[in-house]
Amino acid sequence: MxxxxxxxxxxxxxxxxxxxxxxxxxxxxxxxxxxxxxxxxxxxxxxxxxxxxxxxxxxxxxxxxxxxxxxxxxxxxxxxxxxxxxxxxxxxxxxxxxxxxxxxxxxxxxxxxxxxxxxxxRPLELDLIPDAEATVEVARYFASKDFAVNSKTLVKGVRLSAVDADFESGSGPQVAGRLLDLVMAMAGRPEALADLTGSGVAELRRRMD
Missing domain, CATH: 1.20.120.450 (dinb family like domain)
Known part of the structure; x- marks a missing residue:
């Protein structure tokens, strides 16, 4: 791009x-x-x-x-x-x-x-759905580099899998869910973890604490 x-x-x-x-x-x-x-x-x-x-x-x-x-x-x-x-x-x-x-x-x-x-x-309980292509670009970047947020470091050693887009990254215990929730988790928002599943979620929660 x-x-x-x-x-x-x-x-x-x-x-x-x-x-x-x-x-x-x-x-x-x-x-x-x-x-x-x-x-x-x-x-x-x-x-x-x-x-x-x-x-x-x-x-x-x-x-x-x-x-x-x-x-x-x-x-x-x-x-x-x-x-x-x-x-x-x-x-x-x-x-x-x-x-x-x-x-x-x-x-x-x-x-x-x-x-x-x-x-x-999200706190206002309002829908704001970003462009799918834009969200994939952000997810790939967050998984590959620390910039502004320590996203790459945060998810090191876990496998991220989107259920609604063509995105997978890393290896290890799985963290699966909607791509936007994965992006929010990589940005360090613990609230997003409630909508993710897999054995790697507990590890991400521990890292965010």
């Missing part, structure tokens, strides 16, 4: 998430997500600023944060939060078609949109 094709998928997933966000009630923006201690609005703001952060801006920010990813993300988050959920959503809307990224790891940035979309949608 070439760079243009990746950006098409990224833009599609940003737009899909924006459509979902446009249906939320004001109080839902303050609810918790699957992403650490961030609310819905904070996750959206994070995605918005990430879409506007190129290589040198990213390097400057991480250096100023003393190479602390939490401080780096918090500083960038402040820049993208609006004065209201409507303003935060408007900022995210303006980022949908951008093609800015700090590196050429396009599957990782596609994964960021897909995973954070689920971080928002």
């Amino acid at each position: 070439n760079e243009t094709e990746y950006w098409d998928l990224i833009h599609t997933e940003r737009a899909r998430l924006a459509d979902l966000l446009s249906t939320l009630e004001p109080e839902q923006w303050a609810l918790a997500t699957l992403c650490a201690d961030w609310t819905v609005e904070q996750v959206v703001a994070h995605l918005g600023v990430a879409a506007n952060t190129g290589r040198w801006a990213w390097i400057r920010s991480i250096v100023r944060a003393g190479f602390d990813p939490a401080k780096h993300n918090a500083r960038l988050l402040e820049r993208s939060l609006g004065g209201s959920p409507e303003e935060t959503l408007a900022k995210f809307h303006s980022s949908i078609s951008l093609t800015i990224a700090p590196t050429k790891d396009f599957p990782a940035f596609l994964g960021e949109v897909i995973v954070h979309g689920q971080d928002i949608a």
Whole structure:
């Protein structure tokens, strides 16, 4: 897959998430997500600023944060939060078609949109189904490389098997389920383990604790 094709998928997933966000009630923006201690609005703001952060801006920010990813993300988050959920959503809307990224790891940035979309949608019990091809690309990348999330390390020594897509990876005790649930597990979301089966699930749970 070439760079243009990746950006098409990224833009599609940003737009899909924006459509979902446009249906939320004001109080839902303050609810918790699957992403650490961030609310819905904070996750959206994070995605918005990430879409506007190129290589040198990213390097400057991480250096100023003393190479602390939490401080780096918090500083960038402040820049993208609006004065209201409507303003935060408007900022995210303006980022949908951008093609800015700090590196050429396009599957990782596609994964960021897909995973954070689920971080928002699942606690709200809303359906957000990403493109099947995009999800396969993310799964393959997560299984092969640690970037932003330590996905490759997390699933080392287990065999991942999707029941709804052409995806298998690794060897060892099996972890089987829907591809999107496997992606969320590789992203370190323990909530996804409830929808997976196999003798390797307990090992992944232990690693996430």
